[in-house]
Amino acid sequence: MQKRPRYGLYAIVSLSVLISFFPIVWLILTSFKNTAGIYAWPPQYWPDPFTLDNYISIFTNSPELLRYILNSFIVGAGCTAITLLLGGLAAYALSRLRLRFAGMLMVGILAVSMFPPVSLLPSLFQNFLNLGLLNTYTGLILAHAGLFLPFSVWMLASYFATLPVEIEEAARMDGMGFVRIFLTIVLPLSWPGFVATGLIVFIFSWNEFPLSLVLMTQNAMRTAPVGISLYPGEYAFPWETISTATVLAIIPVLIITAIFQKQIVGGLTAGAGK
Amino acid sequence: MSRTMSLERRTALTGIGFVTPTILIIALILIYPIIQSVVLSFGQSSIDGSQPYQFVGLKHYAALMGDGRFWNALGVTFTFTALSIPLELGLGIGLALLMNESFKGKGLARLAVLFPWALPTALNTLIWRWMYNSDYGLFNGIALQSGLVDRPINFLGDEILAMGSMVVVAVWKTSSFMALIILAGLQSIPRDLFEAGRMDGMSKWQEFTQITLPLLKGPILVALIIRSMDALRTFELPFNLTDGGPVNATESLSLYAYKVIFDFLDFNFGAAVVVVQFLVIFAMSLIYVFALQNKD
Numbered sequence: 037m038q039k040r041p042r043y044g045l046y047a048i049v050s051l052s053v054l055i056s057f058f059p060i061v062w063l064i065l066t067s068f069k070n071t072a073g074i075y076a077w078p079p080q081y082w083p084d085p086f087t088l089d090n091y092i093s094i095f096t097n098s099p100e101l102l103r104y105i106l107n108s109f110i111v112g113a114g115c116t117a118i119t120l121l122l123g124g125l126a127a128y129a130l131s132r133l134r135l136r137f138a139g140m141l142m143v144g145i146l147a148v149s150m151f152p153p154v155s156l157l158p159s160l161f162q163n164f165l166n167l168g169l170l171n172t173y174t175g176l177i178l179a180h181a182g183l184f185l186p187f188s189v190w191m192l193a194s195y196f197a198t199l200p201v202e203i204e205e206a207a208r209m210d211g212m213g214f215v216r217i218f219l220t221i222v223l224p225l226s227w228p229g230f231v232a233t234g235l236i237v238f239i240f241s242w243n244e245f246p247l248s249l250v251l252m253t254q255n256a257m258r259t260a261p262v263g264i265s266l267y268p269g270e271y272a273f274p275w276e277t278i279s280t281a282t283v284l285a286i287i288p289v290l291i292i293t294a295i296f297q298k299q300i301v302g303g304l305t306a307g308a309g310k
Numbered sequence: 311m312s313r314t315m316s317l318e319r320r321t322a323l324t325g326i327g328f329v330t331p332t333i334l335i336i337a338l339i340l341i342y343p344i345i346q347s348v349v350l351s352f353g354q355s356s357i358d359g360s361q362p363y364q365f366v367g368l369k370h371y372a373a374l375m376g377d378g379r380f381w382n383a384l385g386v387t388f389t390f391t392a393l394s395i396p397l398e399l400g401l402g403i404g405l406a407l408l409m410n411e412s413f414k415g416k417g418l419a420r421l422a423v424l425f426p427w428a429l430p431t432a433l434n435t436l437i438w439r440w441m442y443n444s445d446y447g448l449f450n451g452i453a454l455q456s457g458l459v460d461r462p463i464n465f466l467g468d469e470i471l472a473m474g475s476m477v478v479v480a481v482w483k484t485s486s487f488m489a490l491i492i493l494a495g496l497q498s499i500p501r502d503l504f505e506a507g508r509m510d511g512m513s514k515w516q517e518f519t520q521i522t523l524p525l526l527k528g529p530i531l532v533a534l535i536i537r538s539m540d541a542l543r544t545f546e547l548p549f550n551l552t553d554g555g556p557v558n559a560t561e562s563l564s565l566y567a568y569k570v571i572f573d574f575l576d577f578n579f580g581a582a583v584v585v586v587q588f589l590v591i592f593a594m595s596l597i598y599v600f601a602l603q604n605k606d
């Protein structure tokens with residue numbers, strides 16, 4: 037087949053890229069407008085004047101935003117650490133140790149991941165209240181870990197399945213224990229799988245909403261998406277604050293996605309591929 | 311460990327040791343609360359334990375059957391799912407085919423498509439809410455200035471338009487996710503199948519319907535399962551876009567359950583709502599799993 041110039045293809049690609057980006061572009065443009073520009077009618081398409089006031093005032097008037105972002109980081113990091121460590125061990129045992137109950141457990145783990153998070157809320161809230169875990173990092177980290185461990189186990193297990201088993205068998209012959217094999221052979225060989233899983237779990241945790249909303253009831257403990265969602269009052273919609281805070285809260289996710297695009301896509305498709 | 315212990319036994323013990331922490335957390339955070347929700351739904355109690363649990367049988371479920379707002383939420387959830395999933399699937403297949411072509415700037419295009427997925431739903435929903443705004447919103451600005459309409463459209467204030475607006479946000483966000491899964495399936499189709507098809511003089515369309523689609527059945531079903539489960543439990547989208555309004559036209563089951571539990575503070579009735587929702591999702595997933603097993 038001869039090569040024709042593919043204008044049609046480029047037109048469709050450009051259109052898709054445009055549609056993907058325009059809400060974010062509109063958000064960023066809004067965050068650089070002054071109040072009059074934000075509430076102008078007809079809408080001001082380009083910030084006039086272009087101003088950094090919203091960014092300055094969000095740090096002076098809404099210092100809680102930094103706290104929300106910090107909370108999101110702590111919870112995301114804690115949840116990622118637990119799901120990688122414990123999920124990694126479980127995935128290794130279930131995919132490599134030929135346990136009799138392995139298949140059943142894998143299916144069971146997949147099945148519980150279909151629970152709607154809201155169905156956990158009445159009892160989780162009550163239990164966390166009784167245990168003093170409401171408004172604690174420990175509590176929300178555990179909750180997120182429980183939510184995302186099934187994904188991490190499935191994804192890491194599918195990654196381990198791609199590694200040649202001979203090296204581990206040779207190590208066993210040499211009398212190495214399973215823990216040492218896991219730490220010195222499996223971990224170093226499978227770090228790309230761990231990186232991909234970790235990034236996706238971090239994004240999941242950063243974006244998680246219902247449990248973060250209910251288990252963190254104090255303003256100072258809220259995560260970024262929840263804290264920003266609760267800015268709008270009953271009647272007012274303080275878009276100066278919301279747009280600026282949203283830009284700041286999605287930057288970490290955007291950076292991670294941009295840098296690790298390949299790993300994330302690979303991980304998502306591997307995790308969903310069963 | 312003693313040296314006399316058999317390898318088999320040692321493997322089993324190690325396995326149990328490796329698996330236990332994960333199972334424990336999943337049991338505590340997912341399984342136990344579900345069982346507890348079922349127990350709560352059959353009783354009367356208070357959140358802080360000041361009123362001891364009292365078994366009331368099916369009382370809450372009976373009330374649920376006569377609760378118009380519950381049926382409305384169920385209908386909203388199904389309508390939302392039925393409208394958004396086919397659109398996402400169609401767009402997802404299209405995007406996957408597109409990303410399977412080789413062209414300059416493919417990396418950037420793929421990144422752009424991934425972005426909506428990576429953003430927190432709660433926050434991108436706020437952005438859309440602002441663009442839909444009838445007084446200052448971007449969409450009304452464009453529609454009015456280009457002369458398409460002569461008065462602002464109340465995207466979120468009209469019952470039908472609000473549902474449509476919600477579907478648009480969901481489709482915008484998650485078509486890319488569908489596309490990624492389907493793309494993975496697409497890339498595993500052997501190239502020579504298409505070459506053979508071309509030899510037989512197949513058109514592009516025949517190639518798509520007779521080679522590509524049948525081989526994509528598996529990935530498409532997987533994508534459908536994952537996305538349907540998500541759509542059936544959608545929460546932050548209506549929470550941030552419309553708060554369920556107008557007149558509950560966008561109140562999903564998850565949002566209704568949340569309001570019963572935390573706004574009306576009726577834990578037991580709320581538990582009945584979430585148990586029914588869980589059963590609905592469970593039934594749906596069984597149907598899908600059945601379909602997956604019989605895909606050949």
